[in-house]
Amino acid sequence: MGAQTIFDLSQPGRGAGAQRPSPAAADDLPPELRRDAPPRLPQVSELQALRHYTNLSRANFSIDSQFYPLGSCTMKYNPRGAHRAASEPGFLARHPLAPASVSQGFLACLHDLQELLKDAAGMPAMSLTPMAGAQGEFAGVAMIRAWHDAQGDASRREILVPAGAHGTNPATAAMCGCTVREVAVRDHGDVDLDALKAAVGANTAGLMMTNPSTCGVFERRVTDIADIVHDAGGLLYYDGANLNAILGKAKPGDMGFDVLHFNLHKTFATPHGGGGPGAGPVGATARLAPFLPGPIVERTDDDYQWVEPAQSIGRLSAFMGNAGILLRALAYALMLGTEGERRVGEFATLNANYLAARLKDAGFDLAWPKRRASHEFIITLAALARRHGVTAMDFAKRLLDFGVHAPTTYFPLMVPECLLIEPTETECKEELDAFVAAMECILAEAKSDPETVRTAPHAMPVKRLDDVKAARELDLRWRPQ
Amino acid sequence: MPFIPHTDADTAAMLRAIGVADIEALFDEIPDRLRSAPSGTPRAGLSEMEMRRRFAERAAQDAMGPCFVGAGCYDHHIPAAVWDLASRGEFMTAYTPYQAEASQGTLQVIYEFQTMLCELTGMDACNASVYEGGAGLAEAVLMAVRANRKAARAGWPRTVPMAGAVHPLYVRATRSIVCNQGIDVPMLPYGEDGRVDLTALDGLAPPPVALVVQQPNFFGVLEDVDAIADWAAERGTLLVACVNPLSLALLKPPSAWGSVGANIVCGDGQPLGVPMASGGPSFGFLCSRQALVRQLPGRIVGRTEDARGEAGFTLTLQAREQHIRRAKATSNICTNQGLLVTAATIHMSLLGAAGLREVAAASCAKTRELVQALGRPRRFSAPCFHECVIDLGRPATPVVEALARDGLLGGLALGPYFAELAHCVLVCATERRTSAEIERFATALRGALSN
Ligand SMILES: Cc1ncc(COP(=O)(O)O)c(C=O)c1O
Numbered sequence: 016m017g018a019q020t021i022f023d024l025s026q027p028g029r030g031a032g033a034q035r036p037s038p039a040a041a042d043d044l045p046p047e048l049r050r051d052a053p054p055r056l057p058q059v060s061e062l063q064a065l066r067h068y069t070n071l072s073r074a075n076f077s078i079d080s081q082f083y084p085l086g087s088c089t090m091k092y093n094p095r096g097a098h099r100a101a102s103e104p105g106f107l108a109r110h111p112l113a114p115a116s117v118s119q120g121f122l123a124c125l126h127d128l129q130e131l132l133k134d135a136a137g138m139p140a141m142s143l144t145p146m147a148g149a150q151g152e153f154a155g156v157a158m159i160r161a162w163h164d165a166q167g168d169a170s171r172r173e174i175l176v177p178a179g180a181h182g183t184n185p186a187t188a189a190m191c192g193c194t195v196r197e198v199a200v201r202d203h204g205d206v207d208l209d210a211l212k213a214a215v216g217a218n219t220a221g222l223m224m225t226n227p228s229t230c231g232v233f234e235r236r237v238t239d240i241a242d243i244v245h246d247a248g249g250l251l252y253y254d255g256a257n258l259n260a261i262l263g264k265a266k267p268g269d270m271g272f273d274v275l276h277f278n279l280h281k282t283f284a285t286p287h288g289g290g291g292p293g294a295g296p297v298g299a300t301a302r303l304a305p306f307l308p309g310p311i312v313e314r315t316d317d318d319y320q321w322v323e324p325a326q327s328i329g330r331l332s333a334f335m336g337n338a339g340i341l342l343r344a345l346a347y348a349l350m351l352g353t354e355g356e357r358r359v360g361e362f363a364t365l366n367a368n369y370l371a372a373r374l375k376d377a378g379f380d381l382a383w384p385k386r387r388a389s390h391e392f393i394i395t396l397a398a399l400a401r402r403h404g405v406t407a408m409d410f411a412k413r414l415l416d417f418g419v420h421a422p423t424t425y426f427p428l429m430v431p432e433c434l435l436i437e438p439t440e441t442e443c444k445e446e447l448d449a450f451v452a453a454m455e456c457i458l459a460e461a462k463s464d465p466e467t468v469r470t471a472p473h474a475m476p477v478k479r480l481d482d483v484k485a486a487r488e489l490d491l492r493w494r495p496q
Numbered sequence: 497m498p499f500i501p502h503t504d505a506d507t508a509a510m511l512r513a514i515g516v517a518d519i520e521a522l523f524d525e526i527p528d529r530l531r532s533a534p535s536g537t538p539r540a541g542l543s544e545m546e547m548r549r550r551f552a553e554r555a556a557q558d559a560m561g562p563c564f565v566g567a568g569c570y571d572h573h574i575p576a577a578v579w580d581l582a583s584r585g586e587f588m589t590a591y592t593p594y595q596a597e598a599s600q601g602t603l604q605v606i607y608e609f610q611t612m613l614c615e616l617t618g619m620d621a622c623n624a625s626v627y628e629g630g631a632g633l634a635e636a637v638l639m640a641v642r643a644n645r646k647a648a649r650a651g652w653p654r655t656v657p658m659a660g661a662v663h664p665l666y667v668r669a670t671r672s673i674v675c676n677q678g679i680d681v682p683m684l685p686y687g688e689d690g691r692v693d694l695t696a697l698d699g700l701a702p703p704p705v706a707l708v709v710q711q712p713n714f715f716g717v718l719e720d721v722d723a724i725a726d727w728a729a730e731r732g733t734l735l736v737a738c739v740n741p742l743s744l745a746l747l748k749p750p751s752a753w754g755s756v757g758a759n760i761v762c763g764d765g766q767p768l769g770v771p772m773a774s775g776g777p778s779f780g781f782l783c784s785r786q787a788l789v790r791q792l793p794g795r796i797v798g799r800t801e802d803a804r805g806e807a808g809f810t811l812t813l814q815a816r817e818q819h820i821r822r823a824k825a826t827s828n829i830c831t832n833q834g835l836l837v838t839a840a841t842i843h844m845s846l847l848g849a850a851g852l853r854e855v856a857a858a859s860c861a862k863t864r865e866l867v868q869a870l871g872r873p874r875r876f877s878a879p880c881f882h883e884c885v886i887d888l889g890r891p892a893t894p895v896v897e898a899l900a901r902d903g904l905l906g907g908l909a910l911g912p913y914f915a916e917l918a919h920c921v922l923v924c925a926t927e928r929r930t931s932a933e934i935e936r937f938a939t940a941l942r943g944a945l946s947n
Contacts (some may be wrong), residue, residue, distance in 0.1 A: 018799070018807035021608050021845050031846040034575045035854050036927040039861035041746060045879055048718055050748045053849040054615035064845040065577050068605070068838075072586035075593075075601035079585025092499050093589050096544035105555030110565050111775025112908055113558070117900045120557030121774060134535055146627040146776070147831035149818070157676055186818035186828035190638075192676040195823045233525045264523055265530045280831065284499075289590040289602035290624065290795065290834025292777035308672070329672025333568055333630035333665035333764075334775025346551060350498050352541025362500045364522045369510040387525045415598045420591075426819075443501035444510060470803065475597040477808035482596075485800035485812040489789070491621050492611040 021057045021067050022493045031061040055495070074476045075289070076420045082446050084370075086391045086423035086435025087181065087229065089259045089281030091363075097284065097346035101339050111334035115320055121338075122319035126312040128345040132296055135258075135356070136275055137268025140304035142311050142324070143296045144336035148256055151276025151295025152187040152223065155252045157328040158274055158299065158306040159221045160191055162250065165306075165326065171220040171248065177206050179229040179427030184254060193220055200429065204230035204383045206240055215247035223252040226270065227260045227389030229427045230382070231367075231435065241271025250274065250303070255295075258282045259439070260364060260390035263357030267298075274299045282359075283344035294340040310335065362440035363390035366447060370438050373451045378458060382430045391437035393430055400432045405461040405468045407432040412479060413460070413471035417453035498541055561903040562933040564866065566883045566924030567714070568629060568663055569775055570767050572742070572855060573928055575846045578769045582839040592795070592834070596810040597802075602834065603809035606797040609841040616744040617737075617761040618751025619783035623794040625832040629764025630669030632780025633662075633708065633738055635793045635827055636762040637674050637681070639782070640706035640734040642826070643759070643791045647705040647732065654679045656706045657697065659724075660686030661713035662738060664913040690717035690876025690885070694727055703731035706759075710738040711747065715922065716863075716883025717876050718747075725754030734759040741781070742767035743881055745852035746860075751785075760784050769843025770836050779833035779840065790816060793827030856882065858927035862934070866925040869938040875920050883924040885910065885917070888945065892921045898944045899937075906937055906944075 059067070076083065083090035109121055129141045145151040156174060163171040174188035178200045185195040198214050199207040206224070222244045226234045234240065241251050253267040253275035259282045267275045279285050280293030287293070299307055308331050309323035335341075351359065371392045375381055382393035396407045411421030411434065423435040438447055461468050470479065502510075507519070516522060523531070542550070563571045582588065586601060593599030593606075606624045613622040626632040637656050641647075656674075658667055660683055671681050687693040692709060707728050711719050721737070728735040737750035737758035750758035766778040784792055790813065798812035818825040847855065859882035867874065867884050875885040888895055892909035899906035907921030914920075925934060 018604065018809070020604065020611075021841075022611065030848045030850060031575070034573070034846050035851045036573070036858040038854055039858040039927075041857035041860040043864070043879065044746065044860070044881070045718065047722065048748055048879075049746060050744070050752070053853065054612070054745065054749075056612055056615060056847075056849040056852070057845045058848050058850075059845060061575075061577060061846060064842060065581065067845075068581045068842050069584070071601040071604055072581070072584045073601065074599075074604070075586045075590045076595070076598040077586045078589035083591065085591055088591055090589075090591060094499065094544075096548060098583070098588075100548050100551035103551055103555035105557070105559045106551075107771040107773050108560070108563070108571075109558050109774045110560075110563050110571070110772050110905055111569050112565055112567055113560065113905055114897055114900050116897065117560060118558050120554035123557075124551075124554055137532065146631070146833075147829070149828040149830045150627060150631070153673070153828060157672070160676065182818035182820070182822050182825070183828050183830050185823040186821075186825040189823040189825070190673075190676070190828045192678065235525055235527065238527070238530070261526070264532070265526050266532050269530055269532055278831075286588045286835070287591045287831070288833075288835025289587055289599070289605075289838060290592040291832040292627075292779075292835060293831040330665065330668045331631060331672060332628050332669055332776070333663065334628075337627075337776040338774035339777050342551070346547055349539075349542045349547045349550070350544060353538035355498050355541045358497055358500055361519045361522075362502060365502075365507065365510055365514075365519055368514045368516075368522050372514045387522060411595065412597065415595065420598060421595050441499050441501065444506040472597045476600050477597055477806060478802040478804050480596045480802050480808045480810045481800045482810055482812070485798040485810050486815075488800075489812070490799040491607075491789070491796060491812075492614045493608070 020493050021059060024059050024063050024067060025057040027058060029058045029060055081418055081420050082442060082450060083420040084422050084436050084438050085420060086437040087256055089437060089439055091284055091439035092441035093284050093286040094347055097343040100346040101342035106342060119319055122312050124342055124345055126314055126319055128341055129312060131348050132277060133298060135262065136298035137266025138298035139301055140307060141296055141298045142307040143341050144308050144331055145276060145295040145297055146332060146337045147291060147293040148276055148278040148295045149183040149187060150331055151297045152183055152254065153190060154297045154308045154328065154331060155274040155276060156187055156191040156193065158303050159250045161306045161328050162303055163220060171218055173218040174220055175214055175222040177224050177228065178429050181229060181256065184223045204228060204232040204386055205234055205236060208236060208239060211240060211243050215243060215249060219247050219249035221250040221252055223254055225254040225257045227257045231389050231392040232383055232386040233389055237270045256281060260360055262360040264360045274303050279340055279344040284347045285340045285343040292337045292340055294337045359440050366438040366440060366442060367391055370436060370447050374454060377451060377455045382433060391435055393433050393435050395430050396432040399461055403461050403465045405465050407434055409468045409471060410457060413457050413468045414453060415472040416474040419450055419453055560905055562929060563905045564923050564925060564937055565905045565908050567908045567922055568764060569772050571772060571926050571928055572767055574769050574771065577846060578839050578842045581842050582835055587838050588835060593811060600809060603797050605838050605841050607799060607809050609837050610797060612841065612844045613781055613783055616741050617783045618749030619761050620786040621789045621792065622781060622783040623792050623796050625834065625837045626780040626782055626794050626829060627833060628776060628778050628780045630666040632762045632782055633666045634670040634673035636736045636760050636782055637670055637679065637706065639791050639793065640736050640760055641679055643788050644705045644734050650702060652702040652705050655704045656708060657682050657684050657704050659692035659709040660684050661690060661715050661717065662708055662710045663714045689878040690715045691719050691878050703733045706734040706736055708736045708738060712740060712743055712881035715876055715885045716880040717878045718881060721753040725757060729754060729756045737761045739763045740767060741765055742852060742856050745849060746856045759788065765836065765840050768840035770839060777833055777836055779836040791826060794829050794832055855927050862925035862927060862929050866923060866934050869934050870941055883922055885920050885922050887920050889919060891918055895944045896921060899940055902940050904937060904940055906941060
């Protein structure tokens, strides 16, 4: 591809003429506020642009084109029907500030989604506004903070996270003005309860965790954890990134959590878009409900209305979060139905345990061999790295050559040379078997021809990229030669 | 079983390989008392056809005539190619481009996007998006407070005033986010001309850490950005410029405001190829001078070389981000608004500088035509861009409600945001509005006002 940019295609005087409105003057703008020189945007024909971006798209891996077993990310099939449903002209043309009186169709959809998510969470209140998991976390921690403040206990500013926590958890706590303390995880992947008991105290605002944990196992003593934190005066936050594992089988509300977020772009199959958008609705127990971010849709006797919770932490966006993603999630949930929802958790777990069993037989080391996998599991290549100098990163890059997206690498941090593998329920057995075959092949290669693995990928549009150079010699924008 | 491909034979073979009797056995580590089923009556799954019918009915319920509301979300033309391309599965169903070699498409699009935003704003660097304009302004404020080392050393209070006519919903979002870090966001008054009145800050010692100004402001009014930028620069206050990117096809880039320009530029990218869609998903952007690049939140793409020395793209400066820096990251943002950035990049490629300028100019012209046709006085005297506040001479909310019942979004009633403007509406006519639609609005408004 040679990295020809759209700017390299540009020629003065060219353009996509059909896209331009009839010329109009804006002569009354004060001259001192106008720009002197036009921005150097591309000047290309419509066909040139179309071809350029079509070809660029083909340089991507995606769910639609490859198996994408990226742990913690739930890369399942994103139903096209949901995309179309959310793209109804009436929804796309709706202005966010249109009065509620002429928005009843949209509000009804949001209300339906709130109800569905409350049920899945096992919690009585839900706000749909957060725009991704991390913003849901932010809402949750801000709510925990506000709740303590409302109890007159403003000294509680420490958030506990298990050692394997996702980076957004500590980053969120810090963004909310809290300090972070890590709690150790024991050999079998569960939180160390003694360490937790030692860590909680008068400063504890709360604990953030996923369950199944980021170790890919169900935290068996989650109710003990909840008791320890609650007894110390703290609250519990559930990071919903791993909810796909237990959808329809267990509810965070029953485990003792006070507030949670969903990742609709994971569990509810909305597309990841090459980085986003997502949606991270937050649910809460009755005592935290008044603190939810607004607005929320309420159903009255004759219509739907926007309401702001009484002690709301406020708005997190100007309008209604990622409304279009919420519609897609609702479309997906409606197609699943209750039965379909339960099967999501079941088959996601079946696929993960099947892959884990097959890889173990193929000679890979599971990080927690005595545990049941949840919807994902971890293998560690530490022994391989020691013996053959082939790292988890090398393995990941080599997988690309086999037409498989790499699993998540080096997360959670405490497992050395790890791959976190999440097949999701929408992959068929043949696809899983092909993945095992690729892994076996690379394992053999790592022993017989480690150089090929170390220098992978070989079949991508580019060879391995120099990240150090990228950071040292910053080139963040195209410039004319 | 929607979307689950397993045949009974597959399931049986897989269970055998695992060595369990049934799927239920795979959940044996979940304590019994935590096992649950959805409450209430079970919902049958809908077929795609049935689901689509329900959505079509609901969407049709909300169908409206012409839209004369802007206020941060604008009804511009979007070339058909934009979403045909952005909806390609290879863009839409890819994850974050962490595996750079398998994500060159997304990465190059972001690099091109960064370039385009730098061209529009005059800044040196741009991130790969934040959630949207309001949350993006919060990130800009947090960034400014982090970045103003002089203020931190001298112990200035963490105060970031906002010009009085910054979008009130952006202000709300910003406050709910930054208050957790003890940052105070007072509002400065706006004057009779609709522009910020900086005299409220005169004599304030020490000066604020940062100052936020929006151009064009929420009232559509053009601020005297040169004076504001110079005011900030003289005092060591960092200037955060919140801008409409489309307006920058015509207006002076924030880098050229006053003698030194703005330090941080943020805004919402919706006018660049994103449908209104109830306000989301859209995307926020954040640009800065070179000196502040390491304080930017969110992802950034850089051009580099591969092992053969060929050019390629990768995420860079990741040591700012949550997955590396954890509690010390510049932000907690992970998932951003990538697909909208893709759409905007394609949109800007198709429109080019000349196209964007024409869209901006046509929108300005249509709004002038609208204000003329409505025949009501303007509330503010300073020049405006493609939005304008007009005075209806009576409480505006019921009038707007009446117009909506007639199938027309006749501006935004300002009372809920500014009590003193309860008789005013903020109106906008983009290049899509026809003279016939403007006439329809004018007639409907005359009708509503004569009741
Ligand atoms: C465990 C976990 N928590 C939180 C997040 C953050 O979610 P988002 O990217 O939607 O902000 C992720 C995302 O990858 C995750 O895997």
